[in-house]
Amino acid sequence: MRLREGDVSPGKCIGVIFMKLEIVCSGIGGRGVLLASTIVIETAVKAGYRAVASDEYGMSQRGGSVVSLVKIGDFKSPLIGSENAGLLLAFEESEFYRTLQFLKKGGIAVVNTDKAVLPEAIDHLLKERNVVYHCIDADSIAKEKGMVQASNMAVLGYFASLAIAPYTPQGLEHIIMEKVPKKVVEKNLEIFREGLNHARSLHP
Numbered sequence: 001m002r003l004r005e006g007d008v009s010p011g012k013c014i015g016v017i018f019m020k021l022e023i024v025c026s027g028i029g030g031r032g033v034l035l036a037s038t039i040v041i042e043t044a045v046k047a048g049y050r051a052v053a054s055d056e057y058g059m060s061q062r063g064g065s066v067v068s069l070v071k072i073g074d075f076k077s078p079l080i081g082s083e084n085a086g087l088l089l090a091f092e093e094s095e096f097y098r099t100l101q102f103l104k105k106g107g108i109a110v111v112n113t114d115k116a117v118l119p120e121a122i123d124h125l126l127k128e129r130n131v132v133y134h135c136i137d138a139d140s141i142a143k144e145k146g147m148v149q150a151s152n153m154a155v156l157g158y159f160a161s162l163a164i165a166p167y168t169p170q171g172l173e174h175i176i177m178e179k180v181p182k183k184v185v186e187k188n189l190e191i192f193r194e195g196l197n198h199a200r201s202l203h204p
Contacts, residue, residue, distance in 0.1 A: 020071070020072065020074065020075065021071070021073060021086055021087065021164070022069075022070070022071050022072075022075075022080050022085045022086055022087070023037075023071070023072070023085060023086070023087045023088075024068070024070075024085045024087070024088045024102045024103070025037040025040065025067070025070065026065070026067045026068075026089070026090050026091065026092070026095040026096065026098065026099040027065075027066055027092045027112075028063055028064065028065060028066060028091075029057065029063050029064050029066050030063060030149075031066075031091055031152060032091070032149065032152035032153075033066040033067075033068060033091050034055060034068060036068075036152040036153075036155065036156055037053060037068035037070055038179055039156060039172060039179055040070055040089075040156075040167075041053055041070055041072075042175045042178070042179065043166060043167060043172050043175045044072045044166060044167075046166075046171065046174070046175065047171060048166075049072050049073060049166065050072070050075070051070065051072050052075055052076075052077070053068060053069060053071070053078050054068075054078035054079060055069075065095060080102055081102075082101050082102060083101070083103065083104045083105070084104055085103050085104060085107060086108065087107060087108050087110075087164070088100070088102060088107065088108070088109040089109075089110050089155055089159060090109060090110065090111045090112060091112050091151070091152050092112060093111055093112065093113040093115070096109065096111045096113075097122070103129075103131060105129045105130055105131070106129075106130045106131065107129075107131050107132075108134075109126075110133075110134045110136065110155055110158050110159050110162075111133060111134065111136070112136060112137070112138040112151060112155050114140065116135055117135065118133065134162075136155060136158045136199070138151035138152070138153075138155045138158075138195060139151045141154040141191060141195060141198065142191050145190055146187070147188070147191065150184070150187065150188050151191070153176070153188045153189075153191040153192040153195065154192065154194060154195030154198070155195060156172055156176075156192055156195065157169075157192040157193060157194065157195025157196035157197075157198070158195045158196065158198065158199040159172075160172050160192075160195075160196050160199075161196055161199035161200055161203070162199075169193075169196055173189060176189060176192060
């Protein structure tokens with residue numbers, strides 16, 4: 001288990017300010033889950049929030065389950081209990097089902113899937129729990145741009161459309177430019193913006 005923590009002076013976030021937010025990022029090894037969670041953490045820290053995180057790995061780093069638990073606000077422990085997370089970013093559909101237990105009633109999920117709507121039983125369960133979920137075929141977006149391994153950026157782009165402070169498109173892009181290697185940063189930004197535009201086209 002790995003712990004990351006950052007502090008900067010408070011009060012720099014513009015817009016709707018939340019005091020606390022618990023986020024679960026789930027996927028499989030080698031698909032950029034930890035990079036995405038780092039971008040989520042650093043965006044919050046840059047905006048003036050305290051952030052703690054814990055990462056959990058499956059049997060193998062590449063291809064195994066990877067879960068990053070991120071807590072933004074005045075938290076001491078990085079662990080997230082069952083039905084406590086307000087947001088679930090699932091970079092693989094199968095991992096969404098595996099980590100759904102973390103999501104609280106009234107939470108929000110963004111799921112990388114080629115489905116427009118999740119299976120009926122899951123859809124019904126989520127509606128009963130007042131969970132709003134968003135589907136994006138991030139793999140196809142990244143593949144069309146010639147960089148399938150960067151599908152995580154399309155998910156982050158969709159996330160940026162949800163207007164959850166401090167996660168503005170500009171704030172996330174700034175951290176992407178800092179954290180992604182220069183030789184592929186432009187392609188990653190292109191995929192991020194495509195995910196954002198896809199979300200905006202669905203919810204203008």
